[in-house]
Structures are given as structure tokens and as C-alpha cells.
Amino acid sequence: MNSEKVALYIVNWLKEYATKANVKGFVVGVSGGIDSAVTSTLCAKTGLPTICVEMPIHQAVSQVTRAQDHIAQLKENYSNVSDVRVDLTESFETFQTAFATSESNALKDLTLANTRARLRMTTLYYIAGLNSSLVAGTGNKIEDFGVGFYTKYGDGGVDVSPIADLVKSEVFALGAVLNVPESIQNAAPTDGLFGDSRTDEDQIGASYDELEIAMQQTKDGVTNTDLSGREKEVFDIYTRLHRNNQHKMNPIPVCEISEDLKN
Template sequence: MQTDKIISKIVDWLKNYAETAGVKGYVVGVSGGVDSGVVSTLCAMTGLKTLLIEMPIHQKQDQVNRAWEHINDLKSKFPNVEAVSLNLTPAFEELYRSFNVNDEEFPAEKLALANTRARLRMLTLYYFGQLNGLLVCGTGNKVEDFGIGFYTKYGDGGVDVSPIADLYKTEVYKLAKALNLVESIQNAIPTDGLWDTERTDEQQIGATYPELEKIQKEWGTKDESDYSGRDLEVYKIFKRMNKAAQHKIQPIPVCDIPEEWRN
């Protein structure tokens, strides 16, 4: 993998896009994970204003510590980087009280609340983005965004630009190493941080990122009969999640009205 060329291309792409859009730079939500670590570094490398926001909601302390270790490292290297921590737990708790939903009546409440966390962070990023003349920079990778749809619609999926969405998760880790991110970020176990209990991405999905990437790279060229054993298990996971995620992956459907009906 030609990491130097990829890094240079993404940095130039981000810089040119911001300049064409007439904005000052980017705002990035930093979670303590490798995706946001890589993206925030690439934004910082543009030389444009880069605002990093850490937004804990009942967050695990190790995630907070990783986020700030990375943020402080970036601030020490790039004078264009600013950072702020916004504790969104009180706002989330107030929303929860306002919803007043009985989880016994609505079994999907826990998932809905997890997605609410992501959407609360999204609106926070857009608020500070608008205040500062910045675009919201997404942190989704290729497997999550276009493979299994492992993100929240209008949450972490609500962004202006998506610089690493054509990179697999394993490739993002390679960029993290090439960028010399702090060790805690390079070694971070992927987690979405949306649950009170510790749930890694791979525990939630039921497959590792390398396993999923193998299926995605072969998607459309092989079918179920071509797989066996563990590969078949992962194929079925990928197929099920990909099918369920089409409303995220495909453009928002529009009901077309015949032109002759307008007269």
C-alpha cells in the first residue's frame, strides 16, 4: 500500500475542497478510535483551521483518555488545530426523560437511544461548524459506509465530506502507522462508543474487519455456493447487513411526478 501517496492525495483533496467551498477548514468529532484519529490528522495537515471536538456521553474513561492523548499530540504538532470537550451526557439524559418511552413496550428503544447519541453529536458538530465557517468531516471507512452500513443515518453518517470512505479498515490502520499516531490510537480496538456496556464493533457485527473486507472485495463476483466454513458464516453476515443497510447506502429515494401531471 502506497501510504505516502494516499496521504498526500487526501490532504490535497481536503484542502482544495475547502478552498473551493469558501470555508476556513474542518470540524472533526474525535472519539479515541483509529478512524477519527487518522481523519483529524489529515485535516490538520491541510494547514487549514481544524477544530476537534470530543463529545462524551457516558463515555468509557479509556476512550476519553485516548481521544485526548491524540488531540494533545496533534495540537503540539499543528498550530492550526484547536480542540474542545463538550460533555453531552446532560443533554442526552434530558432527551431520554423527554421521550418517556417504556422499553418493555418498545424493545428497539436501546438501539434507538444508541443512535440518538450519534445524532446528538452530529448536530453539535454542525453547530460549531457553522459558528466557525467549517465543514463537518466524516470518519467512516469503506466497510462501514458501503459494505455493512455500520453507522447511524444522520448521526456519524451526517457529514459534508468523507475522506477515508474508499479505504478499508485495515488500510486505515496502515495510514495511522504511516502518520505516526500515538500508540494508543494505533492499537485501539474498534468500538462505536454508543452503549453503556463495552461493545466492540466486531462483537456487535459477529465478524472481524479483515473477514468482512474479504467478502466485500469479492462481492458481486461470488455467491453463497462459493463459500464454506467460516467464510460462509461471514458471507451470510455481510449479505444480511448489506441488504438491511441499502436505505443508508443508496441515495434517498424521490417519488418522480410525471411532467404532464404538472399542467
């Protein structure tokens, strides 16, 4: 991939879209990960007002530090970049207390993780509304169209998706040419939604490099009977998640009523 050309193309695409939409600029949730770092840098390079938003909820110190270092670097290099920090920990705790139970299980933990993502989405849209701006999504191709590794109406609730046609390795390649801080380039990808050290690979059961191969194999018509060992295991993980998360990737189903029924 020619990373320089791809970066320039995305920057021009973002600027043209914002101009046609008659908005001032972009709002990006910055987490300390590679996807949000690349997305916020691309938005900054448009020259349009770009607001980087930190939204910690019991966040690991390392994630907070990476996010703050990245934002400081952007502000130093781009006069159109500003930042907002909204600590959502208290809001999350209030929500959690309203539904407090003594139970603790995987389903509850996942639901609360999704709640964190939805609180952040609401915050981004509030800030975007005040500033006549678009919420720029930070999802990549594997997450958005491969395994559906995002929260519906959480980090999946955005106005534009500038890097959603790039797999993770391509996002990292962009990060290198965009001079994203090395601490972010070297960090293990994590959604940071559980308040612990688990990575995306821990949750999914496969690395992004492995998932990229599985995604290509499905496009090439490969089936699990053609594979063995770890390759087959990852392929099965990919196909299972791709199938189970179609409700995120497909448009919301509409129950269409015929005129015959209405009359």
C-alpha cells in the same frame, strides 16, 4: 498500499475542496478510535484551521483518555489545531427522560444509540457553522459502503468523507505512517454508542478483516454456495447487512410526478 502517497493525496484533496468551497477549515469529532484519529490528522496536515471536538455521553474512560491524548499530540505538532469539549450526557439524559418508559429492549437500545450519534452530528454542525468550516466524516469503506455500519443523519451526516474509499486495514496503515498514538492503533474498534464495552465486531458478528474479504468476494462474483464454514457465515453477514442497509447508502428516493399528473 503506498500509505505516504495516499496520505498526501488526501491532504491535498481536502485542502483543494475547502478552498473551492470558500470555507476556513474542518471540524472533526474525535472519539479515541483509529478512523477519527486518522481523519483529524489528515485535516491538520492541510494547514487549515482544524477543530477537534470531544462529545462524551457516558463515555468509557479509556475512550476519553485516548481521544485526549491524540488531541494533545495534534496540538503539539500542528499550530492550526484547536479543540472543544462538549459533554452531551445531560442533553442525552434530558432527551431520554422525555420519552421515558419502563421498557428496555434491543430496539429501544439501538434507537437511543442512534440518538447519541445524531446529537453529536448536530453539535459538529453548530461548531462548523460558527467557524465557517466543513464537517469531516470519519467513516471507512466497509462501514459506509459495505455493511452500512453508521447512523443515518448521525455520523453519516457529514460534508466530506476523506477516508471512505479505504478499508479498515488501510486506515490502520495510514494511522501508522501518521504516528497516531499506539493506544489508538491497538484498540479494538468500537462506536461507543451503547455506554458499554461492546466492540464493532460484537455488534456486527465479524471482524473488519473478515468483512474486507467478504466485500472482495462479492466483487469477484462469489456466492455463498461457493463457501463453507466461517467464511460462508461471514459472507452471509456481509451480504445481509449490505442488502438491509441500502437505504443508508443510496440517495434519498424522490417521488417524481410527471407533468401529465400535474396537469
